[in-house]
Amino acid sequence: MATQVRRDIVRMVHKVQSGHPGGSLGCTDFLTALYFNIMDRKPGFDMDGVGEDIFFLSNGHISPVFYSILARSGYFPVSELATFRHINSRLQGHPATHEHLPGVRIASGSLGQGMSVAAGAALAKKMNNDDHIVYTLHGDGELQEGQNWEAIMFAAHHKIDNLISTIDYNGQQIDGSTKQVMDLGDLGAKFTAFGWLVMEMDGNDMADVLKVMAEAKAASGNGKPICILMKTVMGKGVSFMEGTHEWHGIAPSDKQLEEALGMLPVSSFGDY
Numbered sequence: 001m002a003t004q005v006r007r008d009i010v011r012m013v014h015k016v017q018s019g020h021p022g023g024s025l026g027c028t029d030f031l032t033a034l035y036f037n038i039m040d041r042k043p044g045f046d047m048d049g050v051g052e053d054i055f056f057l058s059n060g061h062i063s064p065v066f067y068s069i070l071a072r073s074g075y076f077p078v079s080e081l082a083t084f085r086h087i088n089s090r091l092q093g094h095p096a097t098h099e100h101l102p103g104v105r106i107a108s109g110s111l112g113q114g115m116s117v118a119a120g121a122a123l124a125k126k127m128n129n130d131d132h133i134v135y136t137l138h139g140d141g142e143l144q145e146g147q148n149w150e151a152i153m154f155a156a157h158h159k160i161d162n163l164i165s166t167i168d169y170n171g172q173q174i175d176g177s178t179k180q181v182m183d184l185g186d187l188g189a190k191f192t193a194f195g196w197l198v199m200e201m202d203g204n205d206m207a208d209v210l211k212v213m214a215e216a217k218a219a220s221g222n223g224k225p226i227c228i229l230m231k232t233v234m235g236k237g238v239s240f241m242e243g244t245h246e247w248h249g250i251a252p253s254d255k256q257l258e259e260a261l262g263m264l265p266v267s268s269f270g271d272y
Contacts, residue, residue: 001032001036001072001267001269002028002029002032002206003237003264003265003267004072004267004269004270004271005028005031005032005065005068005069005072006025006028006237006238006264007261007264007266007267007271008064008068008071008072008081008271008272009021009024009025009028009064009065009068010025010238010252010257010260010261010264011257011261011271011272012064012067012068012081012084012085013064013084013251013252014251014252014253014254014256014257015082015084016084016085016086016251017251018085018093018251019063019064019084019085019093019249019251020061020062020063020064020248020249021064021235021238021241021247021250021251021252022172022234022235022241022244022245022247022248022249023059023061023062023065023139023168023170023172023234023248024062024063024064024065024066025065025234025235025236025237025238025241026168026170026203026204026232026233026234026235026236027062027065027137027168027203027232028065028236028237029203029204029205029206029209029236030137030166030168030203030209030230030232031065031066031069031137032069032206033206033209033210033213034055034069034135034213035055035069035070035073036073037210038053038135038210038213038214038217039052039053039055039133039135040052040053040132040133041053041054043074044102045075045102045103047105049105049121049132050128050130051130051132052132053132053133053134053135054105054121054132054134054135055134055135055136055137056105056106056108056114056117056118056121056134056135056136056137057095057108057114057136057137058108058111058112058113058114058115058117058118058136058137058138058139058142059108059111059114059137059138059139059142059168060094060095060107060108060109060110060111061093061094061109061111061249062139063091063092063093063094063095064084066095066103067081067084067091067095068081070101070102070103070104071272072269075101075102075103076090076101076102076103078272079272081272082272093109094107094108094109095107095108095109096109105121111139111141111142111145112142112145112146112147112148113147114136114137114138115136115138115147115148115151115152115155115165116147116150116151116154118134118136118151118163118165119151119154119155119158119160119163119225121134122134122155122160122162122163122225123158123160125162126160126162131162131221132162133162133163133164133217133220134162134163134164135164135165135166136163136164136165136166137165137166137168138165138166138167138168139167139168139173140167140168140169140170140171140173140178140184140187141172141173141174141178141181141182143167143184143187144178144181144182144184149194152191152194152196152225153194153195155196155225156194156195156196156224156225157195159223159224160225161220161221161222161223161224161225161226162220162221163225163226164213164216164217164220164225164226164228165225165226165227165228166203166227166228166230167187167227167228167229167230168203168230168232169187169203169229169230169231169232170231170232170233170234172234172243172244172245172248173245173248174245174248174249175245176245177245187229188200188229191227191229195224195225196224196225196226196227197219197222197224197225197226197227198226198227198228198229199212199215199216199219199226199227199228199229200212200228200229200230200231201213201228201229201230201231202230202231203230203231203232204231204232204233204236209230212228213228216228234247234248235247237263237264238259238260238263238264239263240256240259240260241260
């Protein structure tokens with residue numbers, strides 16, 4: 001399924017010559033595991049998410065992977081992926097609630113806000129005696145936004161221990177490496193100092209993703225929110241896109257698409 005999602009990503013971005021393939025490809029394994037194995041979710045879509053685990057995508061520019069995962073896991077028809085970034089499509093460049101797309105609970109075009117929303121949603125679950133978990137995904141460069149750290153402090157203070165936040169720790173952002181743009185320092189030490197339980201995983205090793213996410217779920221409910229520092233390679237699966245910020249937000253040419261699809265075998269699930 002992860003390979004099929006990667007095929008979806010490069011085809012979607014290529015078709016409209018617009019979008020963000022790098023981070024999408026890097027986070028594919030994590031989101032595939034989350035939606036197909038880890039989250040306790042109900043059929044259909046209820047905006048309030050009562051009695052089920054819910055997910056917030058904070059780094060909304062990686063919408064190609066999010067849309068593919070939602071479609072492939074049954075939230076809307078897979079054929080709708082062909083409308084990505086088209087005028088009047090529900091699949092806009094950044095996820096939005098205006099289009100009422102099943103699976104999307106917040107607009108996430110503006111970076112730095114997902115942690116605040118997730119902390120509120122997780123606290124609401126605790127107040128409502130709903131013992132399910134709120135999952136989030138954030139870019140590492142996104143943590144340069146100060147609002148994150150207010151929410152991180154808030155979550156620890158209120159012992160929001162049903163929150164599992166994963167950081168896509170690929171060391172790349174739109175203008176270069178995070179070390180060049182604004183060094184994040186020791187993220188693990190920062191989250192620990194703010195009162196979170198910190199774990200690490202290889203986000204491009206499916207076995208490790210499944211193992212660490214299961215450990216995180218088991219560790220929830222112990223008085224601390226959980227942060228997972230997820231090492232990934234931007235552009236994972238397409239060799240010429242891997243490890244560089246240059247593929248943060250550009251589309252492959254016809255030739256590059258052909259090369260990319262050659263690296264991603266056709267799966268039994270089939271292209272849209």
